[in-house]
Amino acid sequence: MEVLEFMASKLNLLRAKAAEASKFVAKHGSAYYKQSLEQNKQYIQEPPTVEKCQLLGNQLFYTRLASIPGRYEAFWKELDYVKHLWRNRQELKTEDVGIAALFGLECYAWFCLGEIIARGFKITGYDV
Missing domain, CATH: 1.20.5 (Single alpha-helices involved in coiled-coils or other helix-helix interfaces)
Incomplete structure (x- = not known):
């Protein structure tokens, strides 16, 4: 019985905290949203449409895909450097x-x- 009372008190506390957070967001959320957009307007693509978001998503995906060969080469250069260090470990x-x-x-x-x-x-x- 004690466990149920304890859980009920925690649930009530959680509800109160959720209500408090909800009130805070309702009061300040709009201002924060506008401020965030204003501070980051240089990153906003015009027109801000679903199609533009899909285009940007595709550009990001294929740009990342195109960067794999460069990252692959960089990995092997790093590995060669580590091999060189291991061969010359007496000089470390x-x-x-x-x-x-x-x-x-x-x-x-x-x-x-x-x-x-x-x-x-x-x-x-x-x-x-």
């Missing part, structure tokens, strides 16, 4: 090795954090 400075180690540690930490989030913030993965 301590700072460079430290930066690389910190970068690897940061990537590993982000991976672990993503795994924890995916499991619903459970550290072990087991229900306790």
Whole structure:
């Protein structure tokens, strides 16, 4: 019974917060919308129609598609640079090795954090 009362109180709190947010948006939403459009008018394409949006979407997609060969080449250049560093690892400075180690540690930490989030913030993965 306590759980139901607790959930009901949280639901009422959530309703109150939603109503408050709704009032805020109703009062200030229009002004924010107009201000945002005014500040970013250089990005607005004329005429602002559905057809224009579809054209821009297609342009973005095919431009990204056309940029793949350049990104592919850049990837292989980076990989060649890493291979060169690995072959000449005796010449590396301590700072460079430290930066690389910190970068690897940061990537590993982000991976672990993503795994924890995916499991619903459970550290072990087991229900306790």
